[in-house]
Amino acid sequence: MCSRSRTESYAALLSAVLLLAGCGRGMQAALPAQQGADTGPVIDSALDPGVDHSLVTVDPRAAQYYDNPQAVQTGKLLFGAFNCSGCHSNGGGGMGPSLMDDEWIYGDRLEQIHQTIVQGRPNGMPSWGGKIPDQQIWQLAAYVRSLSLPATLAAQNGPTPGQSPAPVPRDAAQDSGWSPPDDTTNHYTTTTTGPQ
């Protein structure tokens, strides 16, 4: 991973842990270009959990799962097959949180949902990375994102939601999540020098 091109490194942001553990000082390889000019290792933090805007802007792998009816249909089957429904029901939640509301603890873009499934989350979400083929994780992410789409909610007939999942439109990712005000920059202009 350390030797990958920068673009691929962004794309492969499966796990910051992987990057740190596998690359050591090479973590610079995962930093944006404007930081590449800085010298020495840097530490940055994102206030929005799981959403590092400077790093996860676009994951090219996500693109094919937008506007993809097959992805959400397959994702629906996988959602049952892997027991996601055991905790999240048909989207309404239970042991795990609801997925049909508009609250996204770790972000609603497909790459963020993908990351949540791959890594797990500390309050009980198991980690599925390495246990499910990556394509299926993307399909699950697409179905999960679809559950709260207006089109999916409108298709609900009776007490069981999520049965007719709408494809995730490309623009579902446009306004999502936090982004800095227009008059500020999303670029890290200051960094803290970490341990050498």
Add this chain to the structure above:
Amino acid sequence: MRPLIAVLALSALPLTGLAQTVPAPVPADEVFTLAQIGHAIAAPTPQAGRTAASPANAPVDDGQWTMPSKNYASTRFSSLTEITPQNAKDLKVDFTFSLAVNKGQEAAPIIADNTLFVVTAYPNYVYALDLTKPGAPLKWKFAPKPLPASQGLACCDVVNRGGTYDKGKYIFSTLDGQVIALDAKSGKALWRTRLANLNIGETITMAPTVADGHVYVGNSGGEMGVRGWITALDEDSGKIDWKAFNTGPDKDVLIGSDFKPFYASDRGQDLGVKSWPPEAWKIGGGNVWGWITYDNELHMLYHGTGNPGPWNADQRPGDNKWTTGIFARDPSSGDAHWYYQFSPHDNHDYDGINEQILLDMPFGGTMHKVLIHFDRNGYLYVIDRHSGQVLSADPFGPTNWTRGVDLSTGRPIINPDKTTKEGQDVTDICPTASGSKDWEPSSFSPETGLLYIPHENMCMDKKDMEVGYIAGTPYVGAEVHMKPGPGGNRGELTAWDPVARKPVWAVKEMFPVWSGTVVTGGGLVFYGTMDGWFKAVDAKTGALAWRFKVDSGIIGQPVSYKGPDGHQYIAVLSGVGGWSGAVVSGPVDPRDGSAALGMVNVMSDLPKYTTAGGTLYVFSLPH
């Protein structure tokens, strides 16, 4: 037959964009009556003696409340008489205390040595309040810091059913599966024993029972394919003295030469293996998350066992022993003495873990040492504690999954119309998965001779489907949609005469009564409702004597104690949640009827009536 009901109850107040409505009640002729299906092996003989708990199990009341069940007999009877049906209208709040946790609060406050102890839902804070000072200031707080991942393994909110006090220690469990003994004076941990493996979905939610130098506790996880067990820890060190599984070979279950079950179907070698498909017992449930009862008279331990896993019964043909039943064990060794299975090959998630009340009761012309158990499956069982024989089994809520219990074999007479089959949606099964009554404990008054049962009036549609086992994830295989039982009131408080085998009075409640009850020498029964009323009713008639609206729905266990000033106090926790309240306290959306294991379908209106909270309330008369 079933009348056609064309009108669906349509809510005029949609809570969200997609209005969810509480389904229409199941018609009354869909269920059987007490007269149709209640059975006993002998006619009532009230003249043979007076029903009471023996002094060994219910010693003279010292005014404290040291264990959730009040005493070993589990009567939850307080002999205090200051508060009566006549003066209850003057009750006022004496003090409150915020628990700082807005999840379902199921614990009983514990009162010992002029101190009130309480443990909260996850993260399981323990508070000790000084009752000798005005306003009961905090003496100490203990934060056990359970692992956050445990929140995602608890089937039905992150509840805790309370701690217990014994010999200067406050002993409780944590959601991530520790049992901890605190020094009651300082709040410092004396020992911690970790018992649960989160990776396979094990948690602990129950209140430990402390007796005979042991701490008895069991695991939760019946919805995660967790194999159930009960264990005994040394009270002084926390070391495991014995551990018994509730599935698997006899040596694991601690079944040996002392095992003498009353009914033939419970006899045989390794039934905990043979009554399952190969290997299925290893992920078969039978957990111990409810009430463990110590019998100080017969030196015996009684505990129920939870549902078999998965809920889809077609994946586990057989009786699935030793799930959904009750064991009598030797408290010192754990060796099983008898067992009775309430719901063989359970189809409906009827955990057998509800409380046992130990009484001396007239039956068949003589006095018997009995155990009274109100099962999720809808039957109130009176069982002989010596033999494990069922003396009577009567429905106390809407029931149609059986046509009674055959008291010659002990087995329920199955109604095939309500037996689930993989791929089929079986409708109007009564009671629902959470039962005619869930964990919330009843009380017994030796003065009225009545049991006060907080319970549910709910049914369900259930569709089973194949499920694969993935360690640490749900192993359910069913889609459930719950609905109100006949009449539409989802809850009820029933006063039951165990000798005459019939209800004496009942108070209907809109929501399931998910709080415990306490009955007092003053002649009052206290309980709370999920929409936030704390009530006192006349123990003889059920007439409302007083009520007070608290900040959140009540699912806790009220208690009655004598304060340092000699006056009677009533304490209870508010804080709605639990399985039935997850739609308020949990991350759950009311638009999905199948959410929270199908409970949301029947509780989608609860968010209109209450919000999450968590507060200790203490009441007394002006003095």
